[in-house]
Amino acid sequence: xxxxxxxxxxxxxxxxxxxxxxxxxxxxxxxxxxxxxxxxxxxxxxxxxxxxxxxxxxxxxxxxxxxxxxxxxxxxxxxxxxxxxxxxxxxxxxxxxxxxxxxxxxxxxxxxxxxxxxxxxxxxxxxxxxxxxxxxxxxxxxxxxxxxxxxxxxxxxxxxxxxxxxxxxxxxxxxxxxxxxxxxxxxxxxxxxxxxxxxxxxxxxxxxxxxxxxxxxxxxxx
Numbered sequence: 001x002x003x004x005x006x007x008x009x010x011x012x013x014x015x016x017x018x019x020x021x022x023x024x025x026x027x028x029x030x031x032x033x034x035x036x037x038x039x040x041x042x043x044x045x046x047x048x049x050x051x052x053x054x055x056x057x058x059x060x061x062x063x064x065x066x067x068x069x070x071x072x073x074x075x076x077x078x079x080x081x082x083x084x085x086x087x088x089x090x091x092x093x094x095x096x097x098x099x100x101x102x103x104x105x106x107x108x109x110x111x112x113x114x115x116x117x118x119x120x121x122x123x124x125x126x127x128x129x130x131x132x133x134x135x136x137x138x139x140x141x142x143x144x145x146x147x148x149x150x151x152x153x154x155x156x157x158x159x160x161x162x163x164x165x166x167x168x169x170x171x172x173x174x175x176x177x178x179x180x181x182x183x184x185x186x187x188x189x190x191x192x193x194x195x196x197x198x199x200x201x202x203x204x205x206x207x208x209x210x211x212x213x214x215x216x217x218x219x220x221x222x
Contacts, residue, residue: 012191012195012196012203012204012205013191013192013194013195013196014190014191014192014195014205015189015190015191015192018190021188021189021190021221022188022189023186023187023188023189024160024161024162024186024187024189025056025161025182025183025184025185025186025187026158026160026161026164026182026183026187026218027054027055027056027125027126027164027182027183027184028056028161028164028186029158029160029161029162029163029164029165029168030055030056030123030125030164030165030167030168030180030182031055031056031057031058031059031060032059032165033164033165033166033167033168033169034046034057034059034060034093034168034172035059035060035063035064036165036168036169037091037093037168037169037171037172038060038063038064038067039063040169040172041091041172042067043089043090043091044064044067044090044091044092044093044172045067045068045069045085045090045091045092045093046060046061046064046067046068046069046092046093046094046095047068047069047070047071047078047081047082047085047092047093047094047095048061048068048069048070048071048078048094048095048096049071049072049073049074049075049078049094049095049096049100049101050070050071050072050073051095051096051097051125052070054097054125054126055095055096055097055123055125055182056125057093057095057123060093069081075096075100075101075104075105076104076105076108078094078096078101078105079094079101079105079108079109079112079113079120079122080108080112081094082094082113082120082122083108083112083113083116083118083120084112086113086118086119086120087116087118091119091172092119092120092121093120093121093123093168093171093172094120094121094122094123095123095125096123096124096125097124097125097126097138097140098124098125098126098127098140098143098181098182099126099137099138099139099140101122101123101124102122102124102143102146102147102179103140103142103143103146106146109122109147109150109153110150110151113153113177114150114151114152114153114177115151117152117177118177119174119175119176119177119178120177120178121168121171121172121178121179121180122147122177122178122179122180123180123182124140124143124179124180124181124182125182125183125184126138126140126182126183126184127140127143127181127182127183128140128141128183128217128218129141130183130184130185130187130218131184132184132185134184143179143181144157144181147179150177152176152177153176153177153178153179154176154177154178154179154199155178155179155181156171156178156179156180156181156199157181157216157217158180158181158182158217159190159191159215159216159217159218159220159221160187160188160189160190160191160218160220160221161187161189162189162191162192162193162195163191163195163197164180164182166197167180167197167199168180170197170198170199171199174199181217183217183218187218187221188221190205190220190221202214205220
């Protein structure tokens with residue numbers, strides 16, 4: 001079904017307790033999804049810049065230790081090593097805080113991943129103002145704008161932890177350079193395991209009249 005140029009699907013199942021849903025963090029959903037992606041495809045590898053537990057990449061590390069690389073506090077190396085692994089046929093996911101990746105290594109992402117059209121999923125965790133006590137230095141507000149202008153890069157911002165898990169699996173099954181944006185805090189889980197998810201699709205969560213509200217990410221529940 002097409003509306004105003006968007007590829008829209010209507011059948012979107014919300015949780016029954018939509019007024020009082022449980023909460024979970026997007027990064028937890030990512031961690032579960034990455035582990036499942038690794039179970040599904042042995043070419044999936046993971047790299048982290050000294051934030052393995054914070055980005056929930058430790059779930060993959062514990063399940064597939066031979067396919068995990070800890071590069072340390074070196075975000076430029078994080079994405080260039082990932083690009084090299086992609087050139088050798090691997091499917092790398094590279095995680096850090098969004099303030100540092102893409103905040104500190106945008107040029108390396110542009111040059112080694114995007115211009116060469118190498119599959120790498122750059123995972124920017126703790127994005128936006130959801131970082132709590134970490135403070136202003138970790139509040140990354142510019143990352144969507146930075147990544148949207150890169151050639152061949154797709155940007156995916158899940159709405160809840162279940163969607164983050166599905167998005168991670170979907171990313172691992174395709175070949176586009178991708179930026180996956182995650183928040184720190186636990187947020188409402190409004191979708192279900194049966195709720196559809198497909199990259200490039202917009203979904204109608206609730207029909208109405210007069211006003212159209214378009215949303216992405218954790219503000220979708222609001």
